[in-house]
Amino acid sequence: MNKILWVCHFLPYPSTGHGALQRTHHLVRQVAKSFDVHLFVVDEVEDHEAVSAALGVKSISSIKPRTGLDKVLPMCRSLLGKSTYWERLFYHEALHAQIVSAAAVEPCLVILDTAFLAPYVKHVNCQTLIVNHHNVESALLAQRASRQGGALTALFDAQATRTAALEIEISKLAAHHWVVSLEDSMRLRSVVGDVQTFIVPNGVDVEYFSPEPRATVSQIPNSLVFAGGMDWYPNRDAIKWLAEELWETLVNANPEHSMTIVGKSPPTEVLQLARTDARIEVAGFVPDVRPFIHRAFAYLCPIRQGGGTRLKVLDALALGCPLVATGLAVDGLQLKDEVHFLRADDGDSMANALERLEREPELARELARNGRNHVIEHFSWDYIGSILVDFLSKSSSAERTARSKFSA
Template sequence: MVTGAAPGRQSQQAMRVLFLTPEPPHPAYSGGTIKAASILDYLRRRHEVHVLCFRRRPLTDEQSRWSTVVGQVETVPLNRGRNPLNLLRSYIWGLPLSIERNRSGLMTELVLERLRSGEYDVVFVDGWLMAQYLPRDFAGLAVLHQHNAEHVMWRRQAEREANRLLRMLTRLEYRRVRRYEAAILPRFRTVFAVSEADRQALVELGARPERLRLLPNLPPPALLERPALSFGSAEAVILYFGTLSWQPNIEGVEHFLRFVFPLVRRRAPEARFVIAGRGAPARLQRLARRTAGVDVLGSVEDAEPLFRRARVFVEASRSGGGTRLKVLNALARGLPVVASPEGAGGLEVVPGQHLLVADDPPSMAEAVARLLHDEAMWRLLSENGRALIRRRYLAEAAYRPLDEVVSGVGARA
């Protein structure tokens, strides 16, 4: 069977792909689901794809409609939280807590049943949580997409944890994650990392370099189709928009609130900090309420009004891994970014040309205040950021390694 090739592209054989992902990638509300949705859409335009995923709660009407459109989606119920019982089970089984929380006999049986049919050429595993479901005797092409070098995130978290007991527990979890991640990598013929830094971290973990490829995070291309933002029409608003249930994001926003934003207000008393995103914990909301000039919006369906209102986007995270999709989104929309070194990590950016990077509160406050007032610098970063996305972060170019691996035929323009 041959897929219809787009004009100017070489046809390629359609493969039958079993796509394993932790949750329905629709609606795409987080960096992980956005990336999964992007890969899934790309694969579906070229191959036959069957999706298996968990459902943590009943599917919404929107998700049910999405499943109908995709055509081949099966979900398995799973709801195992972070609690002492699951932590104890993880120690009994010798697994990282996240892996234990995503263990399911029903999913194991479903994957085995589908693969026994012999219908699939490729098993595409979206993230380390689903690697446990790849049968050891699968003879086809097994591909792993690592959203992050997981052990690096845990190591950074342990290094920054101030509480002695939590630091000890985090170090223990880091060692378990490192062992598990090292053990699963050899089971895949190809492993995709999202950045060169992550690729190198996986090599140092023991992965064979020839099996590692890059598959970067990408912003929605529709952001590039929107008209340029205007410095004059924007307000003195600093924007953060991201998933606030993820610990590195929580810590980054708290750090900015405590140590950076007060310094910004000394330089720009009119400045406001707008925090948008689902899942903000109570402690973050309390801190925001106690801080003058801060608005917490919660979940936002359409970020466009926020992009138009703001003059600066901030990413102050000090841990985590991979690359920050939220930063790519801001660059694609033309909203200048101030980021910590970790927040800009893994991206093909030049500080001072595509965004500003600051590694301590005074320098970050200075960079933010500059973009609130310096229209020339603002325009430079806005234009260069969008140009970078057009050049390096569109699927037709960035996902060519995916074509080469899955079909064995490089997609050539």
């Protein structure tokens, strides 16, 4: 069985964009080297043939996602029913029909790029079902509910409960669950029980993200950088925390600090801070983050929510940028404090860590070397791809029918 139907809630191309997009882009390309991959996406595709060639897949089927007021109906149906908002948002009957048709000729392996795509496996001639978990979504929603207030707490708590029920239901049908780390495997099992998980870590293109020779880089002393799309709640929360609390502590410790924040949808709090403090630069979305990280003295990652692993942390390590981060920010990356990075979970410890890097340049160089070597050894996409292809080769020889009983 070499045929794989890969169902995704976005087009994983180009590789620039949010973390899940980058991850799926590279996983699809690696798997397509050894299997006949047919991609089904809830997204607009301008040139199916060109994108198929770039990803190495046999075909791409797509449907335009809901936008604007079209998003309201799924929300209403979710509020009045028992399904999650994202199940309703991503489901399109026409795309479902194409998946059923593609699987009708022969049994095939189906990969869902999130549990929210579960309705698409109804009536599909599926020999093996795999769910790719970028995060444990119910845990992420529960974390967000805990930090909301008023009606939003109840809304996110309800969605977290429904998402957990969905994860339990799809776990009964899936032969395997891909997770990004041992920690996420434990989180998923705490929700759904004892299931077959396989760790497919996030990775990095270690050739594209490589350090520049020092002679060609104009590094800015005391400069910090953070990169990540702030339409993803954990990133947004981190930057709001920076703007509202952390920055004052950091500049009180060293008024020479400057900070560049890269990524789309920056929150109002940091935009307001940038207007009153010239040391803050909000770059917004950029097609290439490398120059911003190259020129930085250190990469600061104040993530305090979320699961999964941080692709931008891997990018920074691959670029040889010293890393100061919370423990949660490096969750699942097997990094050792004071070997690969400096751990700091509040403003004072971040200020102390940055002061150490300024005072001990050899420590900064050692962290940069160790961080890049760790990424090359454990997180290059070619290495991850070889493990994944071996796993799929073994899975394709085992017959297991996984049919959905979901209603649309």
